[in-house]
Amino acid sequence: MGLATGDKIRIGFIGVGNIAQNAIMPAYLKQPDVEIVAVCDLKEARAREVAERHGIPHVYTDFNEMVKRDDIDAISVCTWNNSHAPATIAALQAGKHVLCEKPPAMTVAEAEEMRDAAKDAGKVLMYGLVQRFRTEVTVLKEFMEAGKFGDIYFGKTSILRRRGTPLGWFTDPAKSGGGPVIDIGVHLIDVTRYLMGSPQPTRVSAQVWSPHGDYKTKGVSRWKAFDTDDLVFGVEDIAGGVIHFDNGAAMIFDVSWAANVKEIPFFSQVVGTKAGASVDPFEIYSEEQDYLIDVRPVVEKKNAFEAEVRHFLDCIKTGATPIPNADEGVAIQKILNGIYESARLGREVEL
Numbered sequence: 509m510g511l512a513t514g515d516k517i518r519i520g521f522i523g524v525g526n527i528a529q530n531a532i533m534p535a536y537l538k539q540p541d542v543e544i545v546a547v548c549d550l551k552e553a554r555a556r557e558v559a560e561r562h563g564i565p566h567v568y569t570d571f572n573e574m575v576k577r578d579d580i581d582a583i584s585v586c587t588w589n590n591s592h593a594p595a596t597i598a599a600l601q602a603g604k605h606v607l608c609e610k611p612p613a614m615t616v617a618e619a620e621e622m623r624d625a626a627k628d629a630g631k632v633l634m635y636g637l638v639q640r641f642r643t644e645v646t647v648l649k650e651f652m653e654a655g656k657f658g659d660i661y662f663g664k665t666s667i668l669r670r671r672g673t674p675l676g677w678f679t680d681p682a683k684s685g686g687g688p689v690i691d692i693g694v695h696l697i698d699v700t701r702y703l704m705g706s707p708q709p710t711r712v713s714a715q716v717w718s719p720h721g722d723y724k725t726k727g728v729s730r731w732k733a734f735d736t737d738d739l740v741f742g743v744e745d746i747a748g749g750v751i752h753f754d755n756g757a758a759m760i761f762d763v764s765w766a767a768n769v770k771e772i773p774f775f776s777q778v779v780g781t782k783a784g785a786s787v788d789p790f791e792i793y794s795e796e797q798d799y800l801i802d803v804r805p806v807v808e809k810k811n812a813f814e815a816e817v818r819h820f821l822d823c824i825k826t827g828a829t830p831i832p833n834a835d836e837g838v839a840i841q842k843i844l845n846g847i848y849e850s851a852r853l854g855r856e857v858e859l
């Protein structure tokens with residue numbers, strides 16, 4: 509997987525809105541072996557402004573044109589969810605490595621096509637499931653892999669916002685593919701499954717509700733996409749359910765953008781035969797000398813976006829399989845779409 513020239517990895521961005529400007533591009537700019545050579549956005553003025561700010565020489569509004577450049581090694585896809593698959597596949601087919609934002613795609617078929625395109629191209633396809641790079645998660649994963657938790661049979665995860673629906677394309681199903689399940693639930697469900705040892709999902713039973721939609725609640729702050737002029741509210745506000753895995757384990761989840769609940773910013777807990785663990789609070793629950801003990805690892809926390817981007821670059825350089833890889837993208841997409849399918853049919857679905 510050698511690079512075209514020198515040690516620098518030359519990056520192109522597709523989509524330069526909020527997450528690109530505030531998290532992913534700054535993370536790249538901190539790496540010594542990166543050069544950002546081109547940006548693409550449907551909004552030309554936005555792409556030009558970002559390019560000028562960072563001295564990036566090339567600007568595009570059509571990603572099919574940008575991926576033809578032979579001075580780009582890798583692409584970061586930071587668009588709305590509906591173009592994750594087309595942009596990623598175009599980049600892979602043009603011989604570029606890809607770091608694609610979460611969720612992987614809108615459908616399982618798209619995630620499978622992305623995986624196949626990566627295999628055919630022999631390039632790295634990694635998904636930006638950034639919570640896997642939280643320090644707490646990387647430490648707990650080490651404990652889990654060392655067998656400290658025994659057999660993990662249960663996981664429980666929540667992210668509950670009371671009035672935190674993002675503004676912009678997120679609520680338009682044609683652009684997002686769904687609401688809090690696909691937007692924030694994806695992080696929590698993914699990380700909890702990861703800490704459970706990444707078992708394969710087999711069945712899902714879930715329900716979704718949309719009691720709030722648009723609202724005028726005062727005194728709350730909401731995530732804003734760059735464009736908030738065309739608001740469509742066609743997705744769920746809250747969802748809950750259970751996911752079953754091939755090793756007999758199960759995970760319960762609930763997730764909301766808007767609901768009359770006590771807020772839970774991030775809860776992910778796994779339960780094993782020897783010990784259990786929680787990400788936030790960062791604790792391990794076990795027993796020693798016939799006493800219950802809580803262990804709190806003491807470790808300096810790192811910036812998860814920088815760790816994610818560094819991992820992507822290292823995979824390009826070494827040929828290592830990324831975390832999470834293209835097959836993991838298919839597994840997580842099966843869960844997300846399974847949740848919506850189960851809610852639509854009003855029954856458990858096989859995945």
Ligand SMILES: NC(=O)c1ccc[n+]([C@@H]2O[C@H](COP(=O)([O-])OP(=O)(O)OC[C@H]3O[C@@H](n4cnc5c(N)ncnc54)[C@H](O)[C@@H]3O)[C@@H](O)[C@H]2O)c1
Nearest residue numbers: 523524525526527549550586587588589591609610733734
């Ligand atoms: N990892 C995280 O924690 C995290 C947080 C927020 C958003 N995200 C993800 O990042 C992505 C973008 O979210 P955002 O908040 O930055 O949205 P945004 O609307 O602020 O930015 C998206 C940008 O993509 C551009 N775009 C859309 N389709 C395009 C296409 N086909 N070609 C070129 N440009 C295109 C838009 O014009 C916009 O500038 C989403 O997939 C979202 O799920 C991830």
